Amino acid sequence: MLWFRSKRIGIDLGTSNTYIYIPKKGTILRESSVVAKNKQTNEVIAIGNEAKEMMGRTPKGVATVCPLKRGVIADYETTASMMDHYLKLSRSISRDLMRKPRAVICVPSGSTSIEKRAVLDAAKHAGIHKVCTLDSIMAAALGANLPVWEASGVMMMDIGGGTTETAVFSLSGIVVTESIKVAGQEMDKAIMRHIQKAYHLVIGVSTAESIKIEIGAAFLPTQQEREVEMAVCGRDLWTGLPKTIHITAGEVEQALFDPLSLIIDSVRKTLEKTPPELSADVFERGIVVAGGGALLKNFNTMLSQAIGIPVSIAENPLDCTVLGTARALKQKQQPVISS
Numbered sequence: 001m002l003w004f005r006s007k008r009i010g011i012d013l014g015t016s017n018t019y020i021y022i023p024k025k026g027t028i029l030r031e032s033s034v035v036a037k038n039k040q041t042n043e044v045i046a047i048g049n050e051a052k053e054m055m056g057r058t059p060k061g062v063a064t065v066c067p068l069k070r071g072v073i074a075d076y077e078t079t080a081s082m083m084d085h086y087l088k089l090s091r092s093i094s095r096d097l098m099r100k101p102r103a104v105i106c107v108p109s110g111s112t113s114i115e116k117r118a119v120l121d122a123a124k125h126a127g128i129h130k131v132c133t134l135d136s137i138m139a140a141a142l143g144a145n146l147p148v149w150e151a152s153g154v155m156m157m158d159i160g161g162g163t164t165e166t167a168v169f170s171l172s173g174i175v176v177t178e179s180i181k182v183a184g185q186e187m188d189k190a191i192m193r194h195i196q197k198a199y200h201l202v203i204g205v206s207t208a209e210s211i212k213i214e215i216g217a218a219f220l221p222t223q224q225e226r227e228v229e230m231a232v233c234g235r236d237l238w239t240g241l242p243k244t245i246h247i248t249a250g251e252v253e254q255a256l257f258d259p260l261s262l263i264i265d266s267v268r269k270t271l272e273k274t275p276p277e278l279s280a281d282v283f284e285r286g287i288v289v290a291g292g293g294a295l296l297k298n299f300n301t302m303l304s305q306a307i308g309i310p311v312s313i314a315e316n317p318l319d320c321t322v323l324g325t326a327r328a329l330k331q332k333q334q335p336v337i338s339s
């Protein structure tokens with residue numbers, strides 16, 4: 001009951017992005033999970049979207065760090081500084097948070113107790129009075145308004161930056177779950193590999209991500225769509241000089257084949273492990289996909305054709321998980337949350 005009365009905050013601490021939600025105010029913070037640091041002194045130079053803009057463009061003594069790898073904290077100190085900064089920003093938006101706030105933070109399902117402890121410690125370091133963790137796939141399902149409490153199978157998929165999680169829920173619990181470390185960032189790497197192999201051109205992660213967002217697709221039905229081009233600038237491997245090439249959407253579709261095949265396999269594995277009664281429900285209702293990866297053009301058509309089940313994209317794929325923390329925060333009794 002005490003939990004219900006205190007100042008509350010929902011946090012999605014993702015590999016690519018961090019989102020913060022405050023009841024009545026909505027999602028008040030959407031920032032990249034990136035920090036720019038001085039390599040020698042470790043002094044923080046920029047955090048969030050500003051640091052992301054610096055990726056691949058930093059001078060000698062500065063490094064950009066993504067402190068979360070594949071959904072879990074890889075660099076505790078940097079994560080703590082980032083969380084500290086985001087909490088300060090949130091306090092400037094909602095002064096209520098000055099007084100002993102309590103938070104629900106999402107963690108990938110299957111996180112070890114050490115990984116969860118690191119998240120809880122980083123939050124406490126940032127001044128959060130009491131913290132609970134919530135499985136991020138459960139949060140995504142709550143955020144997508146799926147009826148996880150019903151006695152029937154409901155399937156959700158979240159394609160983030162570092163991980164793709166798939167789960168089937170029934171009676172407010174996760175019945176089966178599958179998590180792979182292939183998501184948006186692996187798609188970017190596949191595009192980088194293709195461009196290096198085909199054109200001997202080295203490009204940065206940010207360029208690869210913008211190619212994926214601009215002309216990338218899981219499936220292109222017409223030749224006309226495959227021929228759409230984009231100019232890409234990088235460093236020629238042989239001459240070491242800058243060079244511009246033109247890449248087609250069809251090439252990007254091909255380059256994304258391998259990571260997307262692994263994502264399809266993980267859905268198949270989840271379905272194979274699902275009890276038959278619940279499979280029948282999933283077959284009827286279909287799968288809902290959230291996370292930034294769900295925004296890849298025609299992802300739902302491709303997945304639906306590959307597994308023969310209807311696939312829909314959640315209304316706010318990027319905000320879905322943090323919206324789920326908000327819905328969990330509203331519950332007086334919180335059966336899905338652990339501390």
Ligand SMILES: Nc1ncnc2c1ncn2[C@@H]1O[C@H](COP(=O)(O)OP(=O)(O)OP(=O)(O)O)[C@@H](O)[C@H]1O
Pocket residue numbers: 013014015016017018070071159160161162163164183184185209212213216290291292293294295296297317318
């Ligand atoms: N329009 C788009 N098309 C394809 N991919 C996109 C698009 N917009 C964003 N993305 C990708 O979505 C990913 C980020 O999604 P999201 O914010 O859900 O990840 P995250 O929650 O930080 O990561 P994780 O859940 O793995 O810890 C990035 O890899 C980004 O490139």
Ligand SMILES: [Mg+2]
Pocket residue numbers: 012014015136158160161291321
């Ligand atoms: Mg996520």
